[in-house]
Amino acid sequence: MNTMTMPAQYLSFMLGQEMFAIGILAVREILEYAGVTPVPQMPACISGVINLRGTAVPVLDLARRLERTPSPIGKRTCIIVVEVDSGEDGAFVIGILVDAVNAVLDIPPAEIEPAPSFGAQVRAELLQGIGKVDGRFVLLLNVQHVVAASELAALAEGGALAQAS
Secondary structure (H helix, E strand, O other), X not given: OOOOOOOEEEEEEEEOOEEEEXXXXXXXXXXXXXOOEOOOOOOOOEEEEEEEOOEEEEEEEHHHHOOOOOOOOOOOOEEEEEEEEOHHHOEEEEEEEEOEEEEEEEEOHHHEEOOOOOOOOOOHHHEEEEEEEOOEXXXXXXXXXXXXXXXXXXXXXXXXXXXXX
């Protein structure tokens, strides 16, 4: 079967009233929200860290990253743990805080439109495209771009702080 016609799988989730999705291949696991440990002098979009089997994993507050008002923590709040290839440094693991995880969606490439360069409430470089599922639009996030910019900001701030002291 031609890979261009095979549906790609995406994990869908909610932020407020909007549905987003990320490619399932980046997802390592989904955790029930049990709190995070704040870390001083991190960018505003990093909530803190969680202990994942003995490893400190940073948690990105996706609502803040997308410049939205974060929803209060609720029963369905989850952390999606993703592994992202950062190029020369290899892969790194980060948690993404979302309001609720929905389901795994199969979206055929024909049902995915390119990200609009205007009008969307999310910056175009953060989107991989817009999928159509059952008459609804699902914003497909480019998980690499979503976490990369926050990682760079953290490194830049950390470097500036180290030089200032």
